[in-house]
Amino acid sequence: MILPARADRGAPVTVQLRMADGGAGGALGYQLDFGDGSASANAVPQFCQASPRTQERESWHFVHRYSRSGLYRISVVGRVNCTDVRASTAVSVSIG
Numbered sequence: 001m002i003l004p005a006r007a008d009r010g011a012p013v014t015v016q017l018r019m020a021d022g023g024a025g026g027a028l029g030y031q032l033d034f035g036d037g038s039a040s041a042n043a044v045p046q047f048c049q050a051s052p053r054t055q056e057r058e059s060w061h062f063v064h065r066y067s068r069s070g071l072y073r074i075s076v077v078g079r080v081n082c083t084d085v086r087a088s089t090a091v092s093v094s095i096g
Contacts, residue, residue: 001015008096009067013066017076027044028080029042035075071095
């Protein structure tokens with residue numbers, strides 16, 4: 001979720017990521033690209049669980065400020081460590 005979809009330069013833009021996986025065999029992680037050269041990623045443990053959990057859920061919250069006007073593509077890749085499970089999406093934010 002991105003709020004607001006349009007913002008003034010320097011104004012806060014909120015990005016909220018939510019991810020869930022039933023029976024995750026490892027930790028949930030993300031790679032986030034704000035589209036202006038800035039990025040974020042979480043540190044995912046490099047070990048796997050012996051047996052998958054029943055449900056893994058994570059939520060991350062970011063506030064980002066853009067210094068230049070333009071249309072920016074915010075993209076994210078979510079992953080489950082120790083598996084091939086990946087999901088990705090992208091949204092645009094207009095800065096004026």
